[in-house]
């Protein structure tokens with residue numbers, strides 16, 4: 001592969017913060033290309049021209065006309081810049097031009113033509129890196145694809161004759177696979193031979209993600225443990241066979257975090273700045289959080305924080321099972337989240353039953369999420385599975401040791417507190433397994449006991465605060481992976 005200075009990478013993604021975001025993919029798409037650029041990679045980001053994206057462009061120039069596909073009208077390629085200054089390429093097409101989210105309308109119903117919307121994105125990702133590219137001024141050596149929405153890029157490229165870009169396919173969430181009726185394959189102009197068990201066919205349907213995993217030169221996912229877990233029946237979501245067959249091409253690279261936005265020394269949302277040398281000031285943030293959420297002003301009672309989607313994945317039903325016992329420890333609980341209506345109601349009822357000890361806010365609130373990280377003593381993440389997870393990294397940076405189920409990225413980013421890890425100064429939280437009410441309560445008890453021992457607690461906080469979760473370190477791993485790819 002070419003040297004780092006010359007390496008050209010097209011980063012194809014369906015979300016990028018702050019232009020369009022539904023989840024962690026948007027944050028990765030904003031941060032990783034910037035970090036790779038700093039390492040000398042010539043990287044451009046490719047996104048669909050949703051109204052939110054088109055409306056945010058400060059400059060734009062049409063650099064190519066993109067041919068249509070059987071089910072898709074011709075489109076334009078627009079060149080612009082991201083707020084970070086990185087070059088941005090936008091696919092402008094009438095099929096993106098509607099109000100609503102990237103995947104769903106205002107009633108949370110999937111757009112009927114998501115196969116076309118993201119088939120086009122995938123197709124353009126491939127087209128720009130083939131000999132006949134309509135944008136000959138810049139041809140990538142590598143297309144970095146993200147999740148099912150760009151899963152067909154490696155499929156289109158597989159059927160190109162002559163030199164072509166190499167492909168990396170990153171799984172951020174295996175739960176979404178982009179499955180559509182078989183007719184989609186024709187509308188997307190895929191060659192008939194692609195629709196087979198060794199191609200994009202998945203139990204009679206077309207699977208974007210399966211296609212990408214089948215044909216990508218390299219597969220990555222967002223933590224080493226999750227890379228292992230997705231090869232098992234338990235967490236492979238039906239793709240474990242394919243993933244274990246390609247395991248020599250599969251790598252787990254832990255995500256980084258935005259260390260500027262999440263910095264207790266300068267976080268504009270929090271009551272009082274602090275750092276590892278001024279941990280006493282964290283107490284002011286605890287008091288402010290207790291006040292804001294209607295919890296008793298009780299400086300010595302350990303306060304558990306939760307910021308999460310309220311879905312089955314996050315295991316918060318198990319936490320709800322033990323809340324009655326948790327408050328007896330004693331401990332307080334502050335929950336911010338939204339999602340499953342039944343779980344929302346359950347937490348609201350718990351807050352009523354334990355007024356002053358348990359507080360719940362339903363909804364999405366960026367400011368409160370920072371205040372919980374800063375004001376809580378412990379941060380609970382009992383996820384059933386977790387590809388990477390971000391909050392456990394934020395909380396270590398905020399001196400709020402996380403209590404996590406030992407799965408996926410949680411396992412890879414939190415060091416369990418034990419005599420050995422306290423001795424070698426690596427302990428940074430509490431890791432437990434299996435995930436059940438008895439074990440969770442036992443571990444809440446264990447962490448509350450540690451909280452009661454001032455010296456242990458300070459050490460745990462400081463160990464977590466000094467860890468490096470920045471993107472700079474992660475980007476080097478992606479660069480090494482790019483460099484190891486054979487030339488096209």
Ligand code: ADP
Pocket residue numbers: 023024307308309336337338363364365366369388389390391
């Ligand atoms: P996932 O992507 O599975 O939801 P992650 O831990 O990877 O989980 O990332 C979730 C991100 O969204 C975190 O930054 C978290 O703080 C944030 N978040 C989740 N729910 C809320 C909420 N209700 N209000 C504010 N931020 C939230």
